[in-house]
Amino acid sequence: MERTTCCVVGGGPAGMVLGLLLARAGVEVTVLEKHGDFLRDFRGDTVHPSTLRLLDDLGLADRFAALPQRHVxxxxxxxxxxxxxxxxxxxxxxxxKYNYVAMVPQWDLLDLLADEANREPTFQLRTNTEVTSFLMERGRVTGVRYRDRTSGSTGELRATLTVACDGRGSLARNLPELGLQxxxxxxxxxxxxxxxxxxxxxxxxxxxxxxxxxxxxxxxxxxxxxxxxxxxxxxxxxxxxxxxxxxxxxxxxxxxxxxxxxx
The missing domain is CATH 3.30.9 (D-Amino Acid Oxidase; Chain A, domain 2)
Structure with a gap:
């Protein structure tokens, strides 16, 4: 049975930054992303001053500045x-110094975050892995069920902590315990x-x-x-x-x- 300390569902900006931070702290973390890459058009390509400061705090300012971008x-x-x-x-x-909005293709930013996180021994990014449901025990989420979109195989990943960062189509939104309004x-x-x-x-x-x-x-x-x-x-x-x-x-x-x- 597969296990990890933290399972992050979704490899968008939130999921990748969380995965990087946890891995840098020595936490075993697995990010599951249903797509095979980050190439999607018309995503949130605006990087605001507060996010620029965050990237600077993470030591990524120089690498981010090297990405193709437009300043607003x-x-x-x-x-x-x-x-x-x-x-x-x-x-x-x-x-x-960050008094502008940087327009950067989101796939470039995510590639940067993935490359930085993959340098950490406790980080794992699994692409083409679609989470289909949560594992529940006594009213508590204990992991996820997933489907490998390449092979069609299914599996379970148990985790001490599961974080849903899967955006507008989030599975967590449908959990009755959350009382979504x-x-x-x-x-x-x-x-x-x-x-x-x-x-x-x-x-x-x-x-x-x-x-x-x-x-x-x-x-x-x-x-x-x-x-x-x-x-x-x-x-x-x-x-x-x-x-x-x-x-x-x-x-x-x-x-x-x-x-x-x-x-």
Whole structure:
């Protein structure tokens, strides 16, 4: 029977940082990640000043700085019919050296954390390993059941401590002991990308249109865009077609008149 001291479910930023910290403290830790790698698009690629300070505290500032990244120092909002951009948030005015938001592909950050953690003898990262349920004894979680997505085999991993870091689809959310309380959200979000030119604004740009609100994140050669649409309106918006969507989007961003990929 497989055993470990701490089983971390999910190899995202939370799971990998926890695994690294525990391993550095000499704790035997196993991180189970259901995917074979970290390559997923439109994830949380914003690394905020507080996280930058954390990476510095972990001794990873130099390695992180070497990753390809874009720094966001301000938040801009178009005002009036002409859409003139005004700065409404100055991240650069924050005290300390980390007065910016770093835009870094999450897979690069996770690869860095995994490489650093794998240097510790008590750390193990198992990819393509999907946790399917928790092991329970007398009302207490004692480990997990998992499925190897490569071979299809199943197994059990017992642990003194099990930590669920598996995000929005977390198995722990369904445990009746937690008494999960859900709150309605009045909107959905469409994620898509638009090409960016050097003459475009820099940083984070918020847009206010008649049909929706949106935000555009400067990713260097493209914009990572989020459009907030009414809850449950996805099918209706898709039926209206991409051309109408882009017309409504560029109405709020008159300086953006180029093609799109997505949503």
């Amino acid at each position: 120092h301000s938040i801009q909002l178009p005002i009036g019919r002409g859409g003139e951009l005004f700065t409404v948030g100055e991240i650069g005015s924050l005290p300390g 859900e709150f309605a959200c009045p909107m959905d979000v469409w994620w898509f990308r638009l090409p960016r030119e050097e003459s475009d604004p820099q940083g984070l740009v918020a847009n206010v249109g008649e049909r929706f609100l949106s935000a555009m994140i400067d990713r260097g050669d493209y914009w990572q865009c989020a459009a907030l649409i009414p809850k449950g309106a996805d099918a209706k918006c898709r039926a209206e077609g991409l051309d109408r969507f882009l017309a409504a989007f560029t109405e709020a961003t008159p300086w953006m008149r180029r093609g799109a990929a997505g949503p």
